[in-house]
Amino acid sequence: MSATGIAILASATEALEAAKRLAPGLSRRAAHYDHRGEFPAEDFAELREAGLLGLFVPQRLGGLGACYADYVAVALELGRAAGPTALIFNMHASMTGALASTPDALVRALGGSDQALRARDRLLTAALNGSLFAVAMSERGTGARLSELNTTYAREGDAFVLRGAKSFVSGAGHVDGYLVAARAQERNEPVVSYFFVPAGDGVRVEASWDSLGMRATASHDVAFDVHLPADALLGGVEGLALLLAQVMPQWLVASYAAVYVGVATAALEEAARQATTRGLGRLPALRARLGRADAEVAAARLCVLEAARAVDAAPGTPETNRAVWRAKLMAGDVAAAVASSMLEAIGASASRRGNPLERLYRDARCGALQPATSDVCADYLGLAALGADPNAGADEPRW
Ligand SMILES: Cc1cc2nc3c(=O)[nH]c(=O)nc-3n(C[C@H](O)[C@H](O)[C@H](O)COP(=O)(O)OP(=O)(O)OC[C@H]3O[C@@H](n4cnc5c(N)ncnc54)[C@H](O)[C@@H]3O)c2cc1C
Known part of the structure; x- marks a missing residue:
């Protein structure tokens, strides 16, 4: 147990056992959250306390350093217990997993700096300490077509301005930060990059999620109008989004x-x-x-x-x-x-x-x-x- 009261998972077996232990509670509450179309707050309090938000955090940062198969084993259990909870967890896991599994050498080969690697480690450490992240990629009309995004960013000195409206953001309003995909403004070819945007000023959640299924994912619309420091650009390199989607x-x-x-x-x-x-x-x-x-x-x-x-x-x-x-x-x-x-x-x-x-x-x-x-x-x-x-x-x- 860490000073924050969050369990430190020592092995993939422990992570899977934690998911199995929490599953009956998730399953019992699933109808309630579905009926109300509400973010499953109690589920996430338990996932956080069990240390599962830090699943992918590498051992050098004090985490478990789970591999992809370890995540899949946990997600199968969570999905069986409560699909919406597992789906929100998946968004967090896909962000932290991608950050943790991209080798430093690849980041550097693509032009990423030490500053970008330090920013990445800060995000992973935050996840280990219980921060929850969402993925804000899709937009109304555009869906997940990254090359056609209307959310844009532009450099302003050594910082960035990012503006746009996202839809289907699972966990919106209940997370500590968002992975936001945005297109470089005033570029002819689509240059699509990922930014980390902390919840707070300039992030406005519109409670719009009222859907057929996965009702408890709180996948609301979110508008962004933010100024971001240089190290908010994930990987420190522009244009990574389309490349990562393929590789x-x-x-x-x-x-x-x-x-x-x-x-x-x-x-x-x-x-x-x-x-x-x-x-x-x-x-x-x-x-x-x-x-x-x-x-x-x-x-x-x-x-x-x-x-x-x-x-x-x-x-x-x-x-x-x-x-x-x-x-x-x-x-x-x-x-x-x-x-x-x-x-x-x-x-x-x-x-x-x-x-x-x-x-x-x-x-x-x-x-x-x-x-x-x-x-x-x-x-x-x-x-x-x-x-x-x-x-x-x-x-x-x-x-
Ligand atoms: C429960 C739920 C949770 C979600 N959570 C998130 C989230 O947290 N973050 C996030 O960013 N997004 C999220 N999404 C959004 C989702 O990932 C998609 O971006 C969104 O569903 C796209 O919707 P769309 O209506 O634009 O459909 P589209 O994906 O545009 O599809 C419309 C039609 O066109 C077809 N089509 C699309 N692309 C092609 C192509 N290249 N070639 C041929 N046919 C094509 C499709 O098959 C479909 O028939 C979530 C969606 C759901 C349902």
Whole structure:
């Protein structure tokens, strides 16, 4: 336990055990937060105290130094317990994971300075001490197409001015800071960079999130009008966003795949529970639905675990990146299909508000919609199957 009352995780096993220990509480509160469309504050108080916000912080800074597969194991558990909580956690993890896993040598080779590396370490240390971060990339109309962002930044002396409006910012208003993607003003070609913007002056949250599923993610709109110091530019290099999307797709494309496999697992388990309670297990058609769902969830899980193994063993290779895109496609499609089938298996009573399957169905529906959407993942994999370069071969830019 640190002086801040936050547990210090000594191993990946401890992190997974913490997630398993907290899961019943998350699961118990999920209906309440969904019903009210509220940020799951108690869940995050517990995740913070358990030390899970520092999962990716390297050992040299006093953290656990988790690998990608360690994160996936935790996210599968959290997603099974409470999808929205796992999704907000995923945004924090994708930012801290990307910061922690980009080698210093690569940052320097791209032109990053010692000042940028020190700024990165300060953010990771803050996460270890319980700070929670959000990702503010998407915009209304533009979605996650980085090259078309309307949020811009400009240099002002050795500082930056950043202005724009973001949408779908999970955790908005409840986090300590935002990773904001912005386009360089007055440049013809899209130069898209990441900035760290602390919550506070110049950051205005508009409580706009009222959605079909993942209602408890507080994914509100956020307007930014801020002056930032030079070291707010992450990596210390402009133009990193589009490059990272291609070479480290696990953070942008697939880190939430584990969340949605968790949600699909919960839908299957909940349907089996309700079928047992209601004596529906005697129906062959219902058993077949459960059986198919079991196989589909297991296949999606294996896909996600295989992608995680590949990311840790050989990050950025074409094979690894295909595994990453495959995992996102499988997770999004399987979650939606399994939750829909489980709702139908149990029948109309499962569609009533208050039935856990109704909530899981709505949450599961969101996986395929998050970028890269299932259609976009399938296009990437289709191009690769045709022997084309899946990054360069698409007619429409993906980012
Ligand atoms: C629950 C939830 C939480 C979220 N949290 C965050 C968050 O914390 N931070 C954040 O930045 N964003 C977040 N998002 C936003 C999300 O990541 C997307 O940016 C957003 O859903 C894009 O929405 P859009 O309506 O613009 O659709 P688009 O993604 O633009 O899609 C519209 C249609 O066009 C298709 N399409 C899109 N691009 C291509 C292409 N290149 N080629 C072919 N077809 C294409 C899609 O498949 C889809 O059919 C969240 C979304 C959800 C649902």
